[in-house]
């Protein structure tokens with residue numbers, strides 16, 4: 001898949017214009033604060049209808065403006081799609097080929113972009129919630145209906161918590177059963193994605209870091225030793241008094257943890273900033289490789305400043321290992337472009353004060 | 360103008376009507392025949408006097424007992440459980456069901472303070488105990504709340520010798536029965552799945 005063009009209106013500091021981006025490599029060069037990352041964010045926004053940097057519409061709308069829109073022309077196989085995401089009067093509307101869609105989930109079947117950004121470190125050394133977010137996102141990319149499972153799980157948790165607070169206690173059995181069924185499904189998916197990541201991550205990390213001690217991922221579910229929903233129902237029944245006391249469900253996939261292990265020890269707690277950064281970057285690479293392998297389609301990569309964070313030899317080894325993509329967007333500081341030769345695969349834009357100029 | 364604005368605001372509070380449609384309707388009303396407006400106003404202001412709930416099934420009716428409950432040709436061995444009176448009309452429109460109905464008037468949702476006592480499960484049980492139903496069909500919405508409500512009916516009927524079935528999947532998840540097209544609804548009614556044995 002390829003983003004052929006992108007049109008933005010009132011999006012952060014970007015000037016309102018249509019940018020032709022149909023090359024394999026799109027290089028955005030400019031000083032900090034000029035709009036390189038905003039352009040990357042606008043592409044992500046067109047692919048998913050949301051931002052990876054903020055949840056607030058106000059932040060992505062140009063100062064003192066209220067409405068914004070992003071229109072992308074996306075080629076996927078033999079089809080070309082026009083995606084339009086607008087914010088108007090505080091409401092978001094999303095269109096595919098001028099037909100409004102109800103659920104942004106529909107965008108997933110059209111375009112998949114994987115963003116590499118500084119914030120990815122949060123997925124590695126941040127809260128368990130951030131880690132779950134990364135793995136859940138990865139599962140959703142490979143298995144779209146997982147989004148429905150997550151939504152259902154969250155809805156059941158909310159209902160069960162409301163019940164614990166002040167509901168009809170005779171209903172607890174029903175919510176335990178529902179939570180067990182949907183929670184077990186989430187647990188299975190997370191076990192599966194951990195296995196899949198472990199097929200790729202340790203080798204890739206070793207290759208790029210040149211650290212021979214393998215790093216592996218361990219999934220540590222809140223419900224342990226469970227094979228069927230009856231096991232989980234028993235756990236929920238045993239923790240009912242505690243749940244009732246705290247007026248919330250104290251166990252379940254919303255309490256799951258992931259760990260990175262090296263030499264049988266927690267890797268992240270002793271890792272250097274550089275190692276954490278590289279772990280995050282390689283995890284994103286794993287995401288894109290899995291997508292390529294399992295979905296028989298190749299993603300669009302958005303690399304926002306991450307290459308800056310790697311030293312020259314790691315950067316080269318990283319670039320050697322990202323082969324599975326149709327298109328990639330890179331941001332660079334001036335005089336730092338790593339694509340020396342000019343060829344038809346590449347197009348370079350100079351970004352200054354929100355204006356992109358092809359050079 | 361105050362009277363125009365007030366009327367637009369009233370219309371835009373109705374389901375499915377945005378600000379734009381509301382103002383179009385109001386400007387149309389100002390222009391149209393006065394008698395049509397009088398009749399329209401009359402219909403709106405008397406609808407709640409004319410329509411009430413059927414004393415048997417809880418659906419909407421203009422008489423004490425609704426048309427379905429009154430119809431001797433209906434199959435009195437089937438009972439279809441729905442959330443809202445609108446669902447009765449949706450299923451009737453599909454044309455494939457000839458049994459009886461029971462309207463719960465909502466779905467279980469502790470978040471909204473709705474438990475079994477707020478819904479008409481008592482009436483449902485009384486009917487099942489005194490009438491001769493052979494099959495109970497759960498036609499609650501394919502939402503989290505609708506699912507819980509269906510499981511609750513199963514729970515209440517656990518010790519009864521009665522067949523319980525549920526609409527076949529294929530209904531859009533998270534949607535309302537009301538918005539399901541006739542063909543899909545007919546298919547899921549015909550292909551209903553047994554919930555107990």
Ligand SMILES: [Zn+2]
Pocket residue numbers: 413414415416417418424425426427428429
């Ligand atoms: Zn009736």
